[in-house]
Amino acid sequence: MSAGTATAARVLLQLRRDPRTVALLLLVPCVLIVLLKYLFVDRPEVFDRIGAPLLGLFPFIAMFVVTSITMLRERTTGTLERLMTLPLSRLDLLGGYGAAFGLAAAVQATLVSAVAFFLLDLDVAGPAWLIVVLAILNAVLGSTLGLFLSAFARTEFQAVQFMPAFVLPQLLLCGLFVPVDQMARPLELLAYALPLTYAYDALQRVATETSYDWRLALDVAVLVGATALAIVLGAATLRRRTP
């Protein structure tokens, strides 16, 4: 078993040892989507419009928080320093984390999608599997951003605060509340600089359109690019030598 695979297995094992977190990860998005359904019980078209995008954004938020805290623990308990003396490349470590949380996200996205599509009759124009795939992409992006940003937190409390600090603004600006092209110019520019805008755009396209052009491809390319950038930045924060 390679060091990267061993790391992914270890992270998954740690996650499994924490059944409460697993329950929260799996159940909270399901409860939220049920809430949403009954919030708009008289206006199913609203549920259809925002249900799918939210479905795809939950894993981003959840994996951002879980990954940043797990990585922060690795830093504060000294295990990261240990790992840095071992034949484990930084890519092994980041890849291991990405694979583990990507898998967790896949389970989460599949479960909440099943609830939404089968139990709550969520109706999307495009294929449902594409929503699940986008949700997983978002989750991996959330994980890699969490890994990177965990370098700037000293305590778990701070790491949790990164959620409102980095995720909420993106959620507000992504187009879910106000279409991006109707925002004031500075906000519009800011929105286009944030990866969640592209995540929302892609999800919303699949939810409302049946055929896709280069714009969906562009969204996916930006998501993949942002993930790659976050990995590079994350790797840069993993120093073998520290003061």
Place this chain on the structure above:
Amino acid sequence: MPGDHAVEVDRLHVVRGGRDALDRITLGVRGGTVTGLLGPSGSGKSTLMRAIVGTQVVVSGSVTVLGEPAGTAGLRRRIAYTTQSPAVYDDLTVRENVRYFARVVGAPNARVDETIELVGLGEEAGRVVGRLSGGQHARVSLATALVGRPELLVLDEPTVGLDPVLRRDLWGTFARLAAEGATLLVSSHVMDEAEHCDDLLLLRGGRLLAQGTTGEIRERAGAADLDEAFLRLVTEAARR
């Protein structure tokens, strides 16, 4: 310095928190020995160990480990390090921890249980580390370092908080590993531990007070016990 040194440190200068944590020290660790790195708390023991395993930013000087500059990628399979506070995964069992580190260093799976036995945790192998006592915790950390059967073991205060019987057993294990050819650098702030070492390095305030075999140091200080020897060397250094 003779050629059979597993670790050679030459005029190593390290600054931590704005102060000289290591003030241009020069020393050697003979291969195949148990070398005790002794000194009071804050004397720079952990800093020196971090420099040897390649996790410490240094200002100047050189550290050569097993013939290669410290921190070189090739060394990562040949050395193992335990940090002062046990750095293992509290939410995993003893066996899961040791197995993870075994996989990372590419050690065979059979080595896992064998190493857990070696540190006397056979009974606890299936227990979650977070629920073990402080001493057991430290031994899990030790097992994760031993599992790769490294050529050089750098152990930062591995015996702190252990009961006397266990401590004696561990020093016995260290001696056996050294007899099999490994080099061990073991730190402690308890002078008594020096009895178990072949060689000693005495550190104080980031400077090397003395190095030599345990007998040589006792003799040089003209003291019967090492606590006394250390105190005399400190006064001697202050007078200089």
